[in-house]
Amino acid sequence: MIAREWKCRVPEAHAEGFTAYLYETGVRDSSATPGFLGAQIFRRPLIGKIELTLVTYWKSLDSIKAFAGEDISRARLYPEDEVYELEPDVDVQHYEVIEHGFIPGGL
Structure with missing residues (x-):
């Protein structure tokens, strides 16, 4: 499994709106x-x-290419990002996931 990490910053006034927009764009497109x-x-x-950090999880680097394009090290940005005065990282990080587990129902 591969984790893809992207970060951005938005003014406090846009935090809720941008979070909803992030679900409508990056999370929706990733999940499809x-x-x-x-x-x-x-x-x-x-x-x-x-600061918002989006971590997506993928089966392979080829899966990430299907979402991000050939250069998977570059962030996939959207046209309306500037409405939220977004300060995006243009580079993303990828990690091999060597441990993943959550306790059902929390701690």
Whole structure:
């Protein structure tokens, strides 16, 4: 399994709207791609901004290419990102997942 990590920052005022937009674009498009296994979105406050991290999980690098294009190291951005004053990382990171497990129902 491969994890794909992308980060961005938005002004606090756009955090909720951009999170919904992220579901409508990146998460929806990822989940419609064969080989997609799941996603997580993390958020943390910065000074005057919110940082969001999207981690998607994939069966293979070829699955990621089907979503991201030939250069999988580049972020897939969307035309309306600038409406949210998005500060995106243009590069993404990929990791081989060597352990994954969650306790059903939490701790």
